[in-house]
Amino acid sequence: MTRIAAVRVTPIAFRDPPLLNVQGVHEPWALRSIIEVETQDGRVGLGESYGDLETLGNLERARAGLVGLSPFDLNGLTRVVYEAMGTPDVGAPYPPQGDKARASALAAFEVAFLDLQGQALGLPLYEVLGGKVRDRVDFSAYLFYKFGRHKDDPGYPADDWGEALTHDQMVAQARRMVDTYGFGSLKLKAGVFEPDFEIETLRALRRAFPDAPLRIDPNGGWTVETTRRVLPQLLDGGLLEYLEDPTRTLKEMGEVAAFCPIPLATNMVTIAFGHIPETVRLNAVQVILTDHHYWGGLRATQTLAAIGRTFGLGISMHSNSHMGISLAAMTHVGATIPNLAYACDTHYPWQEDEVIEGGKLTISGGSMAPPEGPGLGVTLDRDALARLHRNYLDCGIRVRDDAAEMRKYRPDWSSRLPRY
Numbered sequence: 001m002t003r004i005a006a007v008r009v010t011p012i013a014f015r016d017p018p019l020l021n022v023q024g025v026h027e028p029w030a031l032r033s034i035i036e037v038e039t040q041d042g043r044v045g046l047g048e049s050y051g052d053l054e055t056l057g058n059l060e061r062a063r064a065g066l067v068g069l070s071p072f073d074l075n076g077l078t079r080v081v082y083e084a085m086g087t088p089d090v091g092a093p094y095p096p097q098g099d100k101a102r103a104s105a106l107a108a109f110e111v112a113f114l115d116l117q118g119q120a121l122g123l124p125l126y127e128v129l130g131g132k133v134r135d136r137v138d139f140s141a142y143l144f145y146k147f148g149r150h151k152d153d154p155g156y157p158a159d160d161w162g163e164a165l166t167h168d169q170m171v172a173q174a175r176r177m178v179d180t181y182g183f184g185s186l187k188l189k190a191g192v193f194e195p196d197f198e199i200e201t202l203r204a205l206r207r208a209f210p211d212a213p214l215r216i217d218p219n220g221g222w223t224v225e226t227t228r229r230v231l232p233q234l235l236d237g238g239l240l241e242y243l244e245d246p247t248r249t250l251k252e253m254g255e256v257a258a259f260c261p262i263p264l265a266t267n268m269v270t271i272a273f274g275h276i277p278e279t280v281r282l283n284a285v286q287v288i289l290t291d292h293h294y295w296g297g298l299r300a301t302q303t304l305a306a307i308g309r310t311f312g313l314g315i316s317m318h319s320n321s322h323m324g325i326s327l328a329a330m331t332h333v334g335a336t337i338p339n340l341a342y343a344c345d346t347h348y349p350w351q352e353d354e355v356i357e358g359g360k361l362t363i364s365g366g367s368m369a370p371p372e373g374p375g376l377g378v379t380l381d382r383d384a385l386a387r388l389h390r391n392y393l394d395c396g397i398r399v400r401d402d403a404a405e406m407r408k409y410r411p412d413w414s415s416r417l418p419r420y
């Protein structure tokens, strides 16, 4: 069996539009890391993770220990990552405060190991993961209030989506998303303006797309009392399929759940296996938006889905700004999860750059089929990797800071939560 001969982690920066959220506004460059795990026989498995300094440091700590492992030795990979992160007891209970950093490092390499397994077997990754239960994975439109251009000239032309600060502009954005990608569900990133204004936007979307399930995600920007006050308006019309992270803590989500008749979803309060006991005890969340990047990888995502079935929790998927390696991984695992009950989030339509050969993957009819090649089914475009790495070196951003970016527009901006 071939062994791992080299592991490379390359930070990249790609163009990102000025999208607004409760923290502030996206900077002109989004950071990611591209992971290459190369075997003695010259195969390269790919992974993609965050590009902030802490993640890069964690990946660097584990990197050298992977050399010599078999790509099929996922328990060996887990042991190496746990030891590198200073928590050697692989069998210990999951910490109740979560273990996002460790799980994120594990996930980055696990996807590359699984990619190699698929390549060695000549099978698509979904086969390695147990086989698909659906041919295509549904995604939802991810709608953002946004500025027309970045405050400082980033050295590239403004995106062609334009400004979205009014209800009509948001409907136009949704129309383009639906026309281009065929999305059936619409998610509004909220917590930016007063809740009443954002609910007016939802109403405009509802009028324009009478049948599309809607979601709103204030990212913990509301208090429990604000949520109680606006809930009747949110429920009006019955099209909200779930309410995502209205409040900031698990306890507050439990308080909201006690009076909220529709499911509460989260990618903020239940983000690790160690959070599940308290989540269930409080009945705080009914839909977990999984994300293989921080739950510990693709197999961990399948485990989470099984736990969801056990406790009657719905499963959908969260996303940050990402490239095609992540989209391929999300789609492969999404195809294998029987209880993936909702269209998944993806930032992908907002990204103009790509790091894989052939350019951007295609979402059509609101869904995507997992790429069919062996493993992930995507290969690295080395020229693009070099270009995006050069962006990273030049852009000066080392940690995402939406609040600092917003202070360029509004010097008194603070990202305190709850905002409303």
Ligand SMILES: O=C([O-])C(=O)C[C@H](O)[C@@H](O)C(=O)[O-]
Residues within 6 Å of the ligand: 019, 020, 021, 189, 217, 219, 267, 318, 319, 320, 321, 345
């Ligand atoms: O669903 C979510 O909470 C996200 O996707 C979090 C992200 O940080 C999103 O809000 C963003 O990138 O602005």
Ligand SMILES: [Mg+2]
Residues within 6 Å of the ligand: 217, 219, 244, 245, 266, 267, 268, 318
């Ligand atoms: Mg969210």
